Amino acid sequence: MAERIYIIDAGHAGDYMGYYQTPGKRSPDGKLKEGANNRRVARAVCGEMTRQGIKHISMIGNSPIDIPLKFRLAWINGLVAHTKGKYDPVLLSFHSNAQAGGWGQARGLATWCRDRDKASEDIAQATHEALLREIPAWQDYDRGIKHPKWWDWKGRLHRSAYISMVEKPQCPAVLYELGFHTNREDLAIIGGAEHPKNVARGVTGGVAKHIA
Ligand SMILES: [Zn+2]
DSSP states (O other): OOOEEEEEEEOSOOEETTEEOSSSOBOTTSOOBHHHHHHHHHHHHHHHHHHTTOOEEEOOOOOSSOOOHHHHHHHHHHHHHHHBTTBEEEEEEEEEEOOTTSSOSOOSEEEEEOTTOHHHHHHHHHHHHHHHHHOGGGGGGEEEEEOSEEEOTTOOEEEOTTHHHHHSSSSOEEEEEEEETTSHHHHHHHTSTTHHHHHHHHHHHHHHHHHO
């Protein structure tokens, strides 16, 4: 197996001098813009990976444009095609979650994982556990590791919106929903100064364990 290289994606658009293109995707009070916060977190992950000598490629630009899914996937799969043979690429995508209808009770960590793929499962498991150690407040709100498609008791296939980001990249893929920006307790965690560092330590620690 070749050395892994992590492709780091931050969901939605950045905040460009106060301009945020993505509709919704913010706390109900408008103070936390998910895309901007995803970038804060994903940058910290890149920083920690650099510090620990873990190879990665950042997809976090300063562009105010919310890259449409189709182009985001083309970008990811372009990177996959470029790195394959030399490295084993893995996509890690960073988000926070939302409950429909404004402020709500739903909170905690969910990790979405490519279905029936051992590398994705192993990385999801190791990083999910490490994140819960770094963010103990979420240990009571563990939403677990989730798969974007499942079959019900009648054998019917169900798909969620996550299928695009975790099934369509041509490599192992994991997407983190790091708390709910629609929950006041989670919002205090997500928007906190220490949050990016905690996530970076959790994800990088989990990934390092997987490499070892
Ligand atoms: Zn998101």
